[in-house]
Amino acid sequence: MNKTWQLLVGFNAKPINVVLMLFVGAILASTVLIIGGVDSWKNILLALLAWDIGSGLMSTSNEGLHQAWREQTRTNRWVFVIFHVTVYPAIVILLSPSVGISVLLVGLLVAKTGFFAVGTLFGRN
Numbered sequence: 001m002n003k004t005w006q007l008l009v010g011f012n013a014k015p016i017n018v019v020l021m022l023f024v025g026a027i028l029a030s031t032v033l034i035i036g037g038v039d040s041w042k043n044i045l046l047a048l049l050a051w052d053i054g055s056g057l058m059s060t061s062n063e064g065l066h067q068a069w070r071e072q073t074r075t076n077r078w079v080f081v082i083f084h085v086t087v088y089p090a091i092v093i094l095l096s097p098s099v100g101i102s103v104l105l106v107g108l109l110v111a112k113t114g115f116f117a118v119g120t121l122f123g124r125n
Contacts, residue, residue, distance in 0.1 A: 007072070010064025017062065025055030028108070036097040046095040046105075049088075053105055057112040066119035077120050084113040 009018050029051035036043040059065050069077055089106045096102040 006068040007065075009059055010062050011067050012064055013062075017058075021055045021058040024058050025051035025053070028054030028105075032101060032105075035101060040097075042095045043097060046092065046097075046101070049092060049095070050105055053108050053112060057108055057115070060112050060115040060119065063119070066116075069116070069120040074121070077116075081113055081117050081121065084109060084116070 009021065029047040032047045032050040033043060036046065038044060069080075089109055092105045092109065093102050096105065
């Protein structure tokens, strides 16, 4: 299996799990577009980020992804966490058309990053 694919969905990802990850991301992105509209490049970019957050939330909650990331250096794992708790939320807040969407996406981003950190940095090694 391709290394990049493993870092996105984990080792031995079942097709149904991949479909579920993509589906949750699509639902979240659609929600952003329904609320914010598709008339702005900011909303379209925010929808792509929402898709990543939703799909990532599902993928970071599975052990296969944790195993794949444990093979990365500890520095790479920390860079992922630091980016997802600093830069990523700032971009979401700047692009968001409403406080509600910002709160929703940043909250889910924190959950996604928390699952990742617990599973790869503080979990079994």
